[in-house]
Amino acid sequence: MNNINRLFDFPYYQLEKYPLSDALVTKYGNEWVKTSTQEYIDKANCISRAFLRLGLNKNEKVAIISSNNRTEWHICDIGVLQTGAQTVPIYPTISEDDYEYILNHSESSYCLVSDEEVLNKVNAIKHKVASLKEVYTFNEIENAKNWKELLELGKETSNQDVVEDRKNSIKTEDLATIIYTSGTTGRPKGVMLTHQNIVSDVLMSAPRVPLVKGQAKALSFLPICHIFERMILYLYQYYGISVYFAESIEKMSENLKEVKPNVMTVVPRLLEKVYDKIYAKGTDLTGIKKKLFFWALDLGMQYKPNNENDFLYNLKLKIARKLIFSKWQEALGGQLDVLVCGSAALQERLARVFSAAGIPVLEGYGLTETSPVISVNELNNKGVRFGSVGRVLQGVEVKIAEDGEILCKGPNVMIGYYKDQEKTDEAIKNGYFHTGDIGVIDSDGFLKITDRKKEMFKTSGGKYVAPQVLENSFKQSRFIEQIMVIGEGQKMPAAFIQPSFEFLAEWAKRKNIELGNTPEDIIKNERVIKRFQKELDRVNENFGNWEKVKKFELTPDIWSIESGHLTPTMKLKRKIILEKYKDLYHKIYS
Structure with missing residues (x-):
């Protein structure tokens, strides 16, 4: 059969x-x-x-x-x-x-x-x-x-x-399941997926x-x-x-x-946590062991996929894998051939360093409405490009609209939203599902996501800002657990930041700094605020003047699903976060 x-x-x-x-x-x-x-x-x-x-x-x-x-x-x-x-x-x-x-x-x-x-x-x-x-x-x-x-x-x-x-x-075209999306605003929508939607997506994804x-x-x-x-x-x-x-x-x-x-399968946040723990252990080492650890890490950050590394690099990598990276593999069970990553943008450095460690990470892209995979990297056929979400699945058609939005057509696209023809007609036009994501396809066919269409905003100077791009860059800092870039209609972008209180405690211990007893005390600490400013200045260098995050406020809360900051798939509930911190918003822009 x-x-x-x-x-x-x-x-x-x-x-x-x-x-x-x-x-x-x-x-x-x-x-x-x-x-x-x-x-x-x-x-x-x-x-x-x-x-x-x-x-x-x-x-x-x-x-x-x-x-x-x-x-x-x-x-x-x-x-x-x-x-x-x-x-x-x-x-x-x-x-x-x-x-x-x-x-x-x-x-x-x-x-x-x-x-x-x-x-x-x-x-x-x-x-x-x-x-x-x-x-x-x-x-x-x-x-x-x-x-x-x-x-x-x-x-x-x-x-x-x-x-x-x-x-x-x-029949294959019959409805199989209704999945209610964790909307970042308003009531959840019931995505109607047929047997064919999901079966086709499985069979198209399997070769990868x-x-x-x-x-x-x-x-x-x-x-x-x-x-x-x-x-x-x-x-x-x-x-x-x-x-x-x-x-x-x-x-x-x-x-x-x-x-x-x-x-x-993993989400970027999990890989970030794993990496942070490994990094913290590395900083605790001393002498030659510490030097070797950071030598291996630097080497990993230079890793190229698809067998593009030269002989000398591969020789060094062999040593690094034996001495350092083998311990990473051990911590993950010792037998991992591949990690499949989705749900949010993966930092390129993580894909690079885990792949160097012999644990390749295949990043993919999709939505509930597309069952979900639209594209994914693959280990064969020179199929990995860091910073991309891979090539589009065979059988799925993707085109980029004039405004940069990714449009998708294929057997994996939902039949609509349950009991909501209006929203269905908004999402599917001329046979194409409008993803709400902005992206580009390069000359080799790799798809890259640059932002969410609905999340981009204009400053009062008329310049567009793509908050996700900024947020993903800032989240590479070990000081930052969560960040939301704001500034629609304002003269400059700013940000709300949830610090990584765990890492702040480590940092304070190393520097002999008395942080205070509560998160409220910690975020008011002058040295903490200065350290965050330093992190922002460093990352801001990579962006145009109109995109730079000029001001920020630290929040004492842990942003979580339970407290309403995040959706169940760990995406920011932007409207709710804005509402929660409206006083901080006025403090920044008043």
């Missing part, structure tokens, strides 16, 4: 081509529990039969909310899809109001949740969601219905023929992943409710890659050593 047209075809394809004893692996307590390909399919069929017995109809909606990636998510996803119903994955970290909005807007009939915290949030608004019939939990929770009740209900196989009939009636089919392990930790990780997980199934689910971001380091993965 080589024909994969619907999402639930992936596990069956895996069973035929690369049956695994550890298709999906989750850690419960201290034990990694393996689910084979056959068991995965058997349990998914149980879920399908159970939902049919509960009367689930085609095109009904089933919401899935999980705080961590786990085997149950995938079994239920396939189980629901086989009935012709659609899954609605929801971020666990959003507010109760957003839970209420999404469950009502999607008219979800059932909800599957991971744990007590999520269950409490859903229970708090359940009475306001008329369509919701029942909530099932993955964890065993007192007085709550458990997903194992569905497995039990579907155990008896007499209605399997009804499941098969449902499966056979589902340099792994041996049926012989690799992946560690998964980015939220599956985000289309990036979800699409990659279907790709792993297609390639016969065993998927191990990380317990949490806090246990990543431990899980990496236990699993020893060959592949992993």
Whole structure:
């Protein structure tokens, strides 16, 4: 069965081509529990039969909310899809109001949740969601219905023929899932993706992943409710890659050593954190060890991809990898062949230094509306260009509009926003999806993202400023955890900055500086303010006079999803941040 047209075809394809004893692996307590390909399919069929017995109809909606990636998510996803119903994955970290909005807007009939915290949030608004019939939990929770009740209900196989009939009636162009985007403004929009949208994106992306089919392990930790990780997980199934689910971001380091993965998806922020920790350890070294560490780091920053380094460089790199970079690899499990990076712009120096360390990072680009991959770098065919998001996938068409916006057409482009024809018509014009991103394609076909169209602003002098370009440059400083460049309609750009309080503490210790006891004290410290000014002056040198960030204010808060500064995909909620710091804004511009 080589024909994969619907999402639930992936596990069956895996069973035929690369049956695994550890298709999906989750850690419960201290034990990694393996689910084979056959068991995965058997349990998914149980879920399908159970939902049919509960009367689930085609095109009904089933919401899935999980705080961590786990085997149950995938079994239920396939189980629901086989009935012709659609899954609605929801971020666990959003507010109760957003839970209420999404469950009502999607008219979800059932909800599957991971744990007590999520269950409490859903229970708090359940009475306001008329369509919701029942909530099932993955964890065993007192007085709550458990997903194992569905497995039990579907155990008896007499209605399997009804499941098969449902499966056979589902076409590749049928709706598979509604993913609510974490809008930086306003209510989330429900992106409607068909089976074909996601299947085509998996099959077009697969040639770019340099792994041996049926012989690799992946560690998964980015939220599956985000289309990036979800699409990659279907790709792993297609390639016969065993998927191990990380317990949490806090246990990543431990899980990496236990699993020893060959592949992993990451977001730039994670790589920045890993690099900062490695750098901090390097600064603690002394004598020859310290000199060697920084020699290797400098060497790494000069690395060129596609075998473009000369003989002498490669000789030095061999030494650096043996003495220094091998320890980086060890910290990441020792077996990593590739990291796939998406969701935001990756600093070029990180792609360069990790690749030099023998851990190539393939940066890609896409949106929820494009299932998501539009382009990605690849290790073959001279396919890596640092600072770019790779060449456009074969089968996808990209053109750059007159104003620089990236327009996309292909089988991976959504069919529209759920119950919102107006926004659909705004986004898709003349067959092209308007991404809202500004970019260029170079002479070798590499796509480069330069900014978000909606985020660019004009100063009062009439000059355009691209805040993301500035922010990405400033975030290379270890002093800066988060930064937002402001200045629309004002005479010059300025910035709100959340310091890296962890790094400030290290810096203060080295310099024998008394910082103060609270974040409020720290950001008022004269020496801290002077040090940040020095960082800004250094980075400003790379920009035109109209772009330079002339003033800044430090904020005492940690910018987070929970506090409303960031979306679940770690993008800045610019309007909310502006509102939170309106006093600082007036202080800068008054």
